[in-house]
Amino acid sequence: MLIVPCPNCGPRNAADLRYVGESRPRPDPNSASAKEWRAYLYERANPAGLLRETWYCRSGCRRYFTLERDTVTNEFTNPPTPVAKLGKRP
Amino acid sequence: MKRRPPRYSAARLVSLGARKRAWPRAWREVPLQDSYDVVVIGGGVHGLATAYYLAANHGMTNVAVLEKSYLGSGGSGRNTAILRSNYLTPEGVVFYDRSLELYRTLAVDLNMNVMFSRRGHITLAHSDASLRTMHWRAEVNKLQGVDSSVIGPAEIKKLAPALDTSSHPRYPILGALYHPPGGIIRHDAVVWGYARGADALGVEMHQKTEVLDIMVTGGDGPGGKGPGGRVTGVRTSRGDISAPVVVNCTAGWATLISDMAGVGLPISTRPLQAAVTEPVKVFLPVVVVSGTLHVYVSQTARGELVFGASVDPYNTYDIRGSLDFAEGTAGHLLELMPGISRMRLLRQWAGLCDMTPDYSPVMGFTPVEGFLCDVGWGTYGFKAGPVSGEQMAEAIATQRTPELIAPFSLSRFERDALVGEKGAAAVGH
Numbered sequence: 001m002l003i004v005p006c007p008n009c010g011p012r013n014a015a016d017l018r019y020v021g022e023s024r025p026r027p028d029p030n031s032a033s034a035k036e037w038r039a040y041l042y043e044r045a046n047p048a049g050l051l052r053e054t055w056y057c058r059s060g061c062r063r064y065f066t067l068e069r070d071t072v073t074n075e076f077t078n079p080p081t082p083v084a085k086l087g088k089r090p
Numbered sequence: 091m092k093r094r095p096p097r098y099s100a101a102r103l104v105s106l107g108a109r110k111r112a113w114p115r116a117w118r119e120v121p122l123q124d125s126y127d128v129v130v131i132g133g134g135v136h137g138l139a140t141a142y143y144l145a146a147n148h149g150m151t152n153v154a155v156l157e158k159s160y161l162g163s164g165g166s167g168r169n170t171a172i173l174r175s176n177y178l179t180p181e182g183v184v185f186y187d188r189s190l191e192l193y194r195t196l197a198v199d200l201n202m203n204v205m206f207s208r209r210g211h212i213t214l215a216h217s218d219a220s221l222r223t224m225h226w227r228a229e230v231n232k233l234q235g236v237d238s239s240v241i242g243p244a245e246i247k248k249l250a251p252a253l254d255t256s257s258h259p260r261y262p263i264l265g266a267l268y269h270p271p272g273g274i275i276r277h278d279a280v281v282w283g284y285a286r287g288a289d290a291l292g293v294e295m296h297q298k299t300e301v302l303d304i305m306v307t308g309g310d311g312p313g314g315k316g317p318g319g320r321v322t323g324v325r326t327s328r329g330d331i332s333a334p335v336v337v338n339c340t341a342g343w344a345t346l347i348s349d350m351a352g353v354g355l356p357i358s359t360r361p362l363q364a365a366v367t368e369p370v371k372v373f374l375p376v377v378v379v380s381g382t383l384h385v386y387v388s389q390t391a392r393g394e395l396v397f398g399a400s401v402d403p404y405n406t407y408d409i410r411g412s413l414d415f416a417e418g419t420a421g422h423l424l425e426l427m428p429g430i431s432r433m434r435l436l437r438q439w440a441g442l443c444d445m446t447p448d449y450s451p452v453m454g455f456t457p458v459e460g461f462l463c464d465v466g467w468g469t470y471g472f473k474a475g476p477v478s479g480e481q482m483a484e485a486i487a488t489q490r491t492p493e494l495i496a497p498f499s500l501s502r503f504e505r506d507a508l509v510g511e512k513g514a515a516a517v518g519h
Contacts, residue, residue: 001414002404015414019404021358035504042356042447042503046345048407071359071406 009060117289132339133157134166138284139479145291148487158300162281168441174272178514192476202283211272315352317457342442344465365438369393
């Protein structure tokens, strides 16, 4: 199983975390068009290579953070970026 | 007018042997031409079935199937070979039931023993909520003329005596959705059967031929690709091919191929793992599925237990198996059947699944003219092989979207008309 480097808890088994998915900027709900919302909801880049993704450390620090991983080799490239406060999604 | 490939038989084997003739190749190896009417990318059951039905039903034989590895090397050779049509949405039920109908006569149509065993399929319910979903599915199924009903623990015990139907387990079995027409098949034979059938009709299969790019002109995106464009051909590892119609049947690699044409898809690639035990005497006469325990299991004609779980929890193109899967799924299996605790695992493997948000496929035309998709097959693609091939062939030949696959078009995401099939297509929910 994948070992995920949590910025707060260190290396953890992926089963301890929840995979949120590809990191995408969330459009402003006050100004986003229906088309932009659908793109945000459904469209995925799904690259075979570097992917910026969000994880939630559900059994540890309970924080969201983003990581960059190669989806072919499963190696994490950059140090993790912790995001926001408890319960806030990036 | 259909031409069928020769039958494999003992008589033919003896006759060829007596005349000291070599056993004939199952399909020809021919040089790659520089132009075809239709190019199908992906030599799995979907791609081969599409090519076969194009030739068999519509007389289009100037067709090439391009496969980057060997035929059936992807999901077609890695699934757990379970066939059923007891889905949740009316659109899904009629679609998958047509597939079962085609599977039923496939051995005769292709002159190949595909070992279809209609042994019955039970989906266990361990909670009030899942029992409610089973009743829901049973009623939707009955309305579409599909044989499905909810049965209790006593009947389950009769169908599969190895199951622990007592109140002892952590999640006792409360009932099940029983689907008698469901069963298992030999997946390799289906792939080879379609390849042989397509070959006999003049379709070309090119293995070890990887598609590197798709040529599109007149589109809105960079290089003339994207919506509004028109397909002119494909660039492969063995040279360029011009073709007015290109079909994407590449499952886990679907977005990489559609990106080449500038078509975005709502698809994420995840691995799905499966495993097989050593062979033992037949004791499990039906296919058993448990959503709560995330496991499905059947016993092959050889006596091995084939079992699988839900997709891995993160996106990846890596198809290595994990100990987590083997350990976790074996534990769940033992909860269902404590009697098999001494059985040994023979091997485990993984395949790539192209998951969509609503657990329904993406089929038919795209915003790029001449570029069609038969993707988004997630964890339920093998059982849909024949009907997908038949319907995609009809779409290509008639230039219209057949009624059966209209609900699965890519444009449903723009119309918010999703076909939510998660309740019946996945075990991991």
